[in-house]
Amino acid sequence: MRKTLLLVIMLMVVFSTSCWASIEKQVDSFSGEVEVKSITNKFNSFHMIVFSKETKNMNTKYSLRLHKIDFNDWYFFSDDIVDFKINDEIYPLKVVTTISDIVPPDNALHxxxxxxxNPEIISRISSSNDSDNFYMRVYFNNQSAKTFQIPQYIISEWKTVIKQEG
Structure with a gap:
């Protein structure tokens, strides 16, 4: 009985700290705006990565939201660019805005x-295959840049978001 309980507790800890992803669709009945998004939690050093498609009046915009929550080493996103690399080509993506806030009760920095x-990246993601490699380099004002590979399962989710009707 104790071994079973210990195993259950260990599995809960492992699965509560592991990466997971989901796709959500929200419709604003007032404005007619439709948002489809892929939410990836606890990936690399990020608390959350959200790839979003927003459609309103036949206009579609895509965005990426990166979230970090840090207790010790604080990171402040640069408000300039993020480099997105597909195989050997690097595409600078514009950072629209950044925010930072202290979150009580632990005084963590969110x-x-x-x-x-941009549409070129959307086209490249849509037409990609499993042999393509995707990377992102994120710049910070107070820390060194972080470069990481985006796994195919995340790219597959982004493809699903792109294909969704809005």
């Missing part, structure tokens, strides 16, 4: 960046 994703 910092986020909103990045506009």
């Amino acid at each position: 910092t986020a960046a909103l990045i506009r994703v």
Whole structure:
């Protein structure tokens, strides 16, 4: 009985700290805006990465939101660019806005960046295959840049978001 209980507790800890993703769709009945988004939690050093497609009046915009929550080493996103690399080509993406706020009760720093994703990147993601490699380099005002590979399961979710009707 104790071994079973210990196993259950260990599994809960492992799964509560592991990366997971989901796709959500929200419709604003007042404005007619439709948002479809892929939410990836606890990936790399990020608390959350959100890839979003917003459609209103036949106009579609794509964005990426990066969220970090740090207790010790604080990171403040640069408000300039994020580099997105597909295979050997690097595309600078404009950071639209950044925010940072202290979150009680632990006084953790929650910092986020909103990045506009241009149509060329959307086209490259849509037409990609499993052999393509995707990377992102994120710049910070007070820390070194972080470069990481975006796994195919996340790219697959982004493709699903792109294909969704808005």
